[in-house]
Amino acid sequence: MEWITYEACDDSVQRLIAQGAYRPALEALVQGYQHVIVRCCTAMLGDAAHGEEITQEVFLGAYAAMARFRQDASICTWLFAIARKQCLKALRDRRRPRILWRGC
Numbered sequence: 136m137e138w139i140t141y142e143a144c145d146d147s148v149q150r151l152i153a154q155g156a157y158r159p160a161l162e163a164l165v166q167g168y169q170h171v172i173v174r175c176c177t178a179m180l181g182d183a184a185h186g187e188e189i190t191q192e193v194f195l196g197a198y199a200a201m202a203r204f205r206q207d208a209s210i211c212t213w214l215f216a217i218a219r220k221q222c223l224k225a226l227r228d229r230r231r232p233r234i235l236w237r238g239c
Contacts, residue, residue, distance in 0.1 A: 144167030145211055148160050148167070148210045151163060157201045168211075169190065169194075175218055189221050192225075200217070
């Protein structure tokens, strides 16, 4: 997919968000960016399965944040920022020691 295609996707998503049509905007985001976000997350995490899992979190995070999207950045920049934050969180969680809760 070429960047010109992403720009067309961005325009569509931006228009849908402005209309308050968040579900169609999410569908357009997933259709336009799923493959590149999976590749990005897989590269950051070093694991394809974990990359796909975190990609789902990226799109859920984008959906949850759509109402607050201020258009200060492009859709592409906004989505990749969400992906980066989700991947960094996953890497932190992976390194964090597991503490088991023991009831009294």
